[in-house]
Amino acid sequence: MTSYLLVDHVSKTFPPAEGRGDGLDVFDDVTLEIARGEFVTMIGHSGCGKSTLLNIIAGLERPTRGGVVLEGREVTRPGMDRMVVFQNFSLMPWMTAFDNIRLAVRAAHPGWARAEVAAHVQRWVDMVGLGGAESKRPAALSGGMRQRVGLARAFSTEPKVLLLDEPFAQIDALTRGVIQDELVRMWSATRNTVFMVTHDVDEAILLSDRIALMTRGPQAKLAEQVEVKLARPRRRADLIDDPEFLRLRTHILRFLVEGSLTLT
Amino acid sequence: MRRDRLRVALYSLLIGAVLLGVWQAAVAGKPAGRSIPGPAAVAATAAHMLAHPFYDNGPNDKGIGLQLAASLGRMAIGYTIASVIAVSLGVVLGLSPVLYRAVNPYVQVLKPISPLAWMPLFLYTIRDSAQAAVLVIVMSSLWPTLANTAFGVASIKRDYLNVAAILQLSWPRRLVTVILPAAAPAIVAGLRISVGSAWVAIVAAEMLIGGTGIGYFVWNEWNNLALTSVIFAILAIGVIGVLLDAGLGRLSRRLAYTE
Structure with missing residues (x-):
């Protein structure tokens, strides 16, 4: 298989505190291949380094060993081909929602005229249900609305890979479902390649084609990859009593509770 | 809240009235040469000076408006030069922790030097008193902006970068x-401190260089023993200082x- 995005034997060791000792091996020798248009999610306990791995793919951190290859080229620096949706939203607080998205669209399309950029931004504002709130600053928006801005900012630039770093962790449970459905809709429309990190099992099954399971850190390893063969489009209401959904859910939960302990 | 504001205004007026009363009582009944002028005399001078703020009867007799304008013009030049240098350098230092730490000792030594201490060097090197005064303003408004900009840029959240x-x-x-x-927000806080210290420095600098400006005016009126003018000029300096600070306060809120 020629993979679109290849995480090739990546290890990350944080330097030891005060410069002594061996340092902390967060995860070790992770290899993951993602095909074009695939939605892959990584699940693991806190501290298994999944967000660190996402940052390495984004180019925001460097791996200690190994490397990341996108479309045959190694990535070493951040770039517009890998947009990140951050857990803490990371919106510019001095800009309106509209301007936050526009900053990204202008960067992605430097040749576009002002009106063209504005029209494109407005399309995404409407797509994520931000209409009416686009002239507000992030501080005046709820967590759910802020992450809508974050998603619109990432999707509107049409990156090769979308990196979602626990995008719904800081959003209340009721809103989370709504925005997950919106993410499904946007992803169905664009068929982006997505790498997501989460510790929410239901969310992972609802959204993913494949789920990668990490053992507990430190020295976490990629233990297992689970294919999600549920038909799309998936609806939360149908999944609740779907036997395949329940089987996957039990399998992953059992792994998180027990398996990760025996495998280390 | 509204009741509080009313009480604040009331107390403020009361304090003002008490201060004026004390001033008046202290000077009342004393012969002119033995004490400073009272509020009434200063008010009369103020009314006279404010009626003709921009008259010009030669080098030693100009309206207070002209003197203030000369000081503000001088300050605008020096303050702008200092701000451009301080913000540019501050951004560079803020982005480079190594450079920041390398430069910091020099900034710490230069910062506590009174800007007026540079005056002889400036006068000797450029041999132009007006430009020397501008350079004193530059020295007075450089450090707060530089330090605040470097700090503000260094503490930008990693996420935004x-x-x-x-x-x-x-x-x-x-x-x-x-x-x-x-x-x-940090840069403007620095600019706000700088505008205050520039305004403090300009008065002293103009006393030294002479010619024009509110500082020269104060010294000149002292030489004329026109104390009512001196007191009114002191008040005018305070009011202008408040206005400068308020302008930057608005900018900081925006x-x-x-x-």
Whole structure:
């Protein structure tokens, strides 16, 4: 298989505190291949380094060993081909929602005229249900609305890979479902390649084609990859009593509770 | 809240009235040469000076408006030069922790030097008293802005810079759309301190160089023993200082943001 995005034997060791000792091996020798248009999610306990791995793919951190290859080229620096949706939203607080998205669209399309950029931004504002709130600053928006801005900012630039770093962790449970459905809709429309990190099992099954399971850190390893063969489009209401959904859910939960302990 | 504001205004007026009363009582009944002028005499001078603020009867007799304008003009030049240097250098230092620490000892030594201490060197090297005064203003308004800008830029949240890096913003765009707005509250706080110290320094500098300006005016009126003019000029300096600070206060409210 020629993979679109290849995480090739990546290890990350944080330097030891005060410069002594061996340092902390967060995860070790992770290899993951993602095909074009695939939605892959990584699940693991806190501290298994999944967000660190996402940052390495984004180019925001460097791996200690190994490397990341996108479309045959190694990535070493951040770039517009890998947009990140951050857990803490990371919106510019001095800009309106509209301007936050526009900053990204202008960067992605430097040749576009002002009106063209504005029209494109407005399309995404409407797509994520931000209409009416686009002239507000992030501080005046709820967590759910802020992450809508974050998603619109990432999707509107049409990156090769979308990196979602626990995008719904800081959003209340009721809103989370709504925005997950919106993410499904946007992803169905664009068929982006997505790498997501989460510790929410239901969310992972609802959204993913494949789920990668990490053992507990430190020295976490990629233990297992689970294919999600549920038909799309998936609806939360149908999944609740779907036997395949329940089987996957039990399998992953059992792994998180027990398996990760025996495998280390 | 509204009741509080009413009480604040009332107390303020009361304090003002008491101060005027004490002043009046202290000077009342004493012969002119033995004490400073009272409030009534100063008010009369003020009314006279404010009626003709811009008259010009030669080098030693100009209206207070002209003198203040001369000081403000001088300050505008020096303050602008200092601010441009301080913000530029501050951004560089804020982005480079190594450079910051390398330069910091020099800044710490230069900062506590009274800007007036430079005056002889400036007079000797450029041999132009007006330009020397401008340079004194530069020295007085450099450090607060520099220190605040460097601190503000150094404490920009990593997240914003990460987004800028992912969007591959060019350096000028990164500066204008991310770094300066993110550090703007700290930068303006520095500019606000600087404008205050520049206004403090200009009065002293003008006493030394002479010619024009409110500082020269105060010294000149002292030489004329026109104490009512001196007192009124002191009040005018205070009022202008408040206005300068209020202007930057408005700017700071416009550039503030909540995370």
